[in-house]
Amino acid sequence: MSESKTILVTGGSGLVGKAIEELVTSQKRENEKWIFLNSKDGNLCDIVQTKKLFEKYKPTHVIHLAAKVGGLFDNMSNNLDFLKDNLHINDNVLQTSFESGVKKVVSCLSTCIFPDKTSYPIDESMVHNGPPHTSNYGYSYAKRMVDVMNKAYNQQYGCQFTSVIPCNVFGPNDNFNLKSGHVIPALIRKFFDEIQAGGTSFTVFGSGKPVRQFIYSRDLAKLFLWVLYEYNEIEPIILAVDESDEVTIKEVAEEILKAYNCNSTLLFDTSKADGQYKKTASNSKLRKYLPDFEFTPFSKAVKESVDWYCKNHEIARN
Structure with missing residues (x-):
């Protein structure tokens, strides 16, 4: 009989948390209890509230997803808030996990923590090799400290205590807010609104030239469970699609319009910031462990995300 586990997921109502919940619900394992927390359950910036949550649920394992997150322009305007809130959250969760005797914690970082001036592709050994991009340095430094604390x-x-470093995540249950959402959900929402209004052209902020790797939230959920059950290193591991799957923001916008069955004109407002031009990540470490893992094709993942938003736009995080 397998060891009994009580797995606490912080940030459980977010994009990745919902994908994990969907996955574990579909493939229930014996002797496991899953608790998915959201911000209404308690404020993880507050150590007293954090301890009360751990005392209530008594987790043996923690997947730590909770964070103050936002898109490019939100980060640029509020770097101090992103720094302070995330430092508090991460310190409280790890300290309380230690005091409570939690057997394993898997925290979620981001590829934006890597140095802005670096060689590519980036890998796990390069996290602390220089300053992150100035646009989101508050969030990036706070997330780097998780690796230091682990x-x-x-x-x-x-x-x-270990951590994963996903590339840009998207999928159902994303944050579709035009100000705080990341590029794919923000464009899905923006194009939806413009299509509903009868628009014939669609404007994307920036040049469309920056390149990114995007991972579908449902693929990331599978990899999170593998890390929880099988990955025993303290060093972080990058969870990213292959380098060959990197796409430009222009290609992202085109794929979203295609998912809407829309052939309208795309325009690019080059007066708006592009942010970091690229942050290509190597998944060679992941491939050594899981050489045959199959990622969902980008076009299929975008289509499923657009379809989900069309069906759920009234209740989605807008």
Whole structure:
């Protein structure tokens, strides 16, 4: 009989949390209890509230997704808030996990933590090799500190605290807010609104030239479970699609319009910032563990995300 687990997921109502919940509901495992927390359950910036949540649920394992997150322009305007809130959240979750005897914590980082000036592709050894991009340095530095704390907790107390570094995530249950949402959900929402209004041309902020790797939330959920069950390193691991799957923002916008069956003109407002031009990540470490893992084709994932929003736009996070 497998060991009994109580798995607490912070940020459980968000994009990745919902994808994990969908996955574990479809393939229930024996002797596991899953708790998906959201911000209404308690404020993880508050250590007292954090401890009360752990006392209530008594987790043996934690998937730590909770964070203050936002899109490019939100980060540019509020770097201090992103720094302070995420430092508090991460410190409280890891400290309380240690004090509560949690056996394993898997925290979620982001490829934006890597240095802005670097060689490509980036890999796990390069996290602390230089300053991150100035547009989101607050969020990036706070997330970097999770890696530092994981290593310190392991060195001093033997804790099995680790982290994953996904590339840009998208999918159903995303944040479709035009200000705080990331590029794919923001464009899905923007184009939906403009199509409903009878628009014949669609404007994308920036040049459309920056390139990104995007991972579908349902693929990331599968990889999170693998990390929870099988990955035993303290060092972080990049969870990203192959480098050959990198796309430009222009290609993203075109794919979204295609999913809407829309052939209208795309325009690019070059007066708006592009942000970091590229942050190509190597998934060679992941491929050593899982050489045959199949990612959902980008066009299929975009289509499923657009279809989900069309059906759920009234209740989606807008």
